[in-house]
Amino acid sequence: MKNPVLDQLIQLRRQIHQHPEISGEEVNTAAAVVAFFKDLKHSHIETKVGGTGVLVTFDSGKPGKSLLFRAELDGLPIQEEGDLHYKSVYEGKGHQCGHDGHLTILAGVGAWLSENPPKRGKVHLIFQPAEENGEGAKAVMKDERFKGLKFDEVYALHNLPGYPLGQIVVKENSFTAAVNSIIIKIKGKTSHAAEPEKGLNPSLAVAEILNGLETFQNNNPELADFRLITPVYVTMGSQDYGISAGDAEIHLTLRSWTNEGLAELERNVIQLAKEVCTKHHLIFDHEFLAHFYANENDQSCVDAVRNAAESAALDILEQSFPFKWGEDFGIMTTEFKGCMFGLGSGEDQPALHNPDYDFPDELIPKGIAIFTSLIKNQLK
Template sequence: MNIQRSPDVNRKLEIEAGLASFIDEFIALRRDIHTHPELAFKETRTSALVADYLKQWGYDVTTGVGGSGVVGTLKRGNSGKSIGIRADMDALPIIEETGLDYASSNSGVMHACGHDGHTTILLAAARYLAQFSRFSGTVHLIFQPAEEIGAGARRMIEEGLFERFPCDAVYGLHNWPGVPAGKFGFVTGPAMASVDRARIRVNGRGGHGAEPHKSVDPVVVASSIVLALQTVVARNLDPLDMGVVTVASIHGGDALNVIPAHVDLGITIRSFSQTVREELRRRIEAVARSQAESFGAVADVNYQWGFPALINAKAETEFARQVALNTFAKDTVIEDFRPRTASEDFAFMLEQKPGTYFFVGNGDSAGLHSPNYNFNDEILLPAALFWVRLTEASLI
């Protein structure tokens, strides 16, 4: 009995078989990159490796974009359409504890967020697109430095990324531990939170621990500020809005019988909208200063804007979701995938161009930024398959 498949199904199987024929090479490459992690703006080996492969496959390659960034451009046919696909390359200042035979050889530096995998996924797709592509238009493969410090995307943009490499839309992905391996999650609208920081120095008046009445104790003042900050989200935000205010560090004093002159607080702040973001800043500054004043102390607030919430465009998100549904079994695409309160500097690219940032399950692995984390090589093929399918669907 002959089973007739649609041309689209046949094409999907053809791409999958093509990728499978060389995926073992990319598993080895991913592990090589894992062994040689590099910190933000120091991705010299990684970017050189990326550039060399792209050149071998016939891409027009531009290096040094935003520091150590690389852009590979492939044009086919006569269409004026163009898209960008981004992968991040940098590692983290973490001592690896995985015990893998391909663990980091760079002491104190580790690929603990899967950027080794993201880079390799895009390289695998790049090879297939160059050798077996069926599209008409231009695809720009953007290998970005310094995501972990929130600086790489912004610097690439400042150096003319989208003027030099025009894109109708831009796409990115991130692996996600705890989500079944190879499952895809798409979110329309806010998908990842903004991130800002505040450092508060509470200035009191130091003195002897036996005579607290002669001092203005900044430890007590700081404690009051920490407690009062819990009301910022609970009592100042609309219950339907999301906000996170986490006091993650508090430091003050050394001797047990000395009231210190000051105490330092460190805070991370997250939200999904600019309105909430600005309200959080206003309330944090007001609470800190008013609480300190009520004790006769002074709070110096150093508020540092980080990067904005990552907002996925509706049309591009639905388009990407449909590509996934047309490529994989229906249950591969997770319905009602929820936004993440982690942050991502791809948000800057989405402020410039429509696009979407989605998630691919990494399975039951240690969490991101854990010294025991490892990227799941099983998702290299389906993720690369998706990039090829997205490119061909976009550029027809």
Template sequence: MNSQTVKKIRAFRKELHQEPEVSGKEQQTSSKIKAFFEALQPDEIVEDLGPYGLGVVFKGKEKGPTTLIRAELDALPIPEVGNHRHKSKNQGVSHTCGHDGHMAIVCGVGLELAAQRPEKGKVVLIFQPSEETGLGATQVIESTNFAQIQPDFAFALHNLPGYTKNEIVLKKGAFTAASKGMTISLHGKTSHAAHPEDGLSPAEAMCKLIIALEKLPESIPDFSLVTVIHAQLGEIAFGTSPGEAQVMATLRTFDNKTMQALTNHAEKLAGLIAREQGLDYNISYCEEFEAVINDVVPWELVNDAAKELALKRKHIRTPFRWSEDFGKFASLTNSFLFGLGAGKQQPQLHEGHYDFPDEILETGVALFTAIIKKLNY
């Protein structure tokens, strides 16, 4: 990648960083990406891949595989801290997960493809909405227009603070955890606080749930984790004994089968405690992520490409506990998600001081391009 290309994607990354948009609201970000690629004259730009999602298509003249490279459009509702010149202009919203950098890398791949078109098959650069809520990949895959893409391979990266800059982090099988947000609502009966015996308070059940949910993984043989993140009992009214309560928890496992087992156990536990206290209850879920399961064939492609580029590689044994909705693509086709070291001293993801390091952009572009050359040239 020449110096002009590097300069261009660094500048574009900072432009994206200054105008972040949260999940489901990425209209301007999507428009910027579309305008960037219109100037490159790809073979096709596929729109309406979920709300604001789009795919940029570069076709070869010969038959061959369809290779999908994915980046995320959305930012986080986190106030940015720091004094860099390209700081977020949207108060309370920031690219503190580095999706601005992921987009810039895939835009850099587009510049390389525009300069040298694929020889066979096609390459589709997907810019996906709503990764942070776990909705986006499903919206893309279930959209009508995705039927014309049908990838044979899918690749994505995530920057990783805590790892040496430009180090490539690899793992076969599970790479990131499955997770879901679980809300258990308990329904009793309010009464005057002077006569709590006339009502049915869910206080005891709520307390039992908080303790029992976090102990639940002890009964699951494989890795699982339950983190209670919020609980609410009644309202702030000193004259009222509460009749309603909610307990919210995040469930995590390293594979989707274990997630189903953990979910079943949690639901049975909630029902047992609610019935024991004579309460009605209901359960709902949000932000559901499948585990990202990396396939062997694309692992070999990425590993070989990194080796050829003389990049430092780190092969990890334990999956990351955080989640990524690339798991939906992983369940669809041959796929691989890898890590790109963002620096050992880099602030952590989802932290107000985080800013994607421009020094790793070129490595991301080079590795994706090398992977594509193995499949489409």
């Protein structure tokens, strides 16, 4: 890639990094993507896809595969630390997951396609909103303009701190966990704190549910029936010492390697909470939110990524078990053949979602190389 283009991409990433927008608010980020593409040749741009998403298509007009590559637009509600000259200017918002780098890589792929348009088939680049809350890919999939498209293969990458810079990390079958979050809502009855027997205090039920959850845990990532339940927030009553609590909430994240395993875990948790609440004469309700499908990689697409990495002279690591975090690209790999893979961002790089994380600019050309290599190989 010519240095002037790389310089432009680095400038784009730092602009996005400095002005992060969280899920559902990515209006200016999307506008920056559109501005980058407006002068590029051979591309068709659709905006407001699934909200603030941008879909860019390079169509040869000839028969061939239809490929989709995905990047994310959103940042995180995290206060950035450090003294970068392009540090986030927004209080409590930052790009500590590297989506600024992912979208810059995809913009670089677009710049390459502008000079090297496909000779057959189509290449679609989707810059999707709201990955962090699990809603963006779903919204894109429901957009009428996107629903009318068929893809032979879909691909996405995620940078991985702790892995050598530019290393391609692949895994067959599940690449990331199926994840859901649940709020267990418990309603009893308040009473005077001196007379708790005249109310229905949920404290014993809360303790029993939290202890009972341990029976469903299987936190060994090397096992196929991996299950992880993480309590993230528990609240009960109010800070009034004259009132015995009458309600409670338990917030959990649930994880499994497969969508089927997650569904079973959800049923187990709900059944436990129901039984405990019935036992203590309490009313039970629940709410799910932030659902991520497991990324189920197709064997042929994993092979394609391996071949592309070899063509681009990038090191390959075979990951032995999935990553525990959720990624909403999973809904796309349930619908289409595809592969999500990792791109090492440096062994000394701060972890994802750390307040001092910053996507390394040196990784941009390596990300472009793996995607353009895929395009060349798959559209031969």
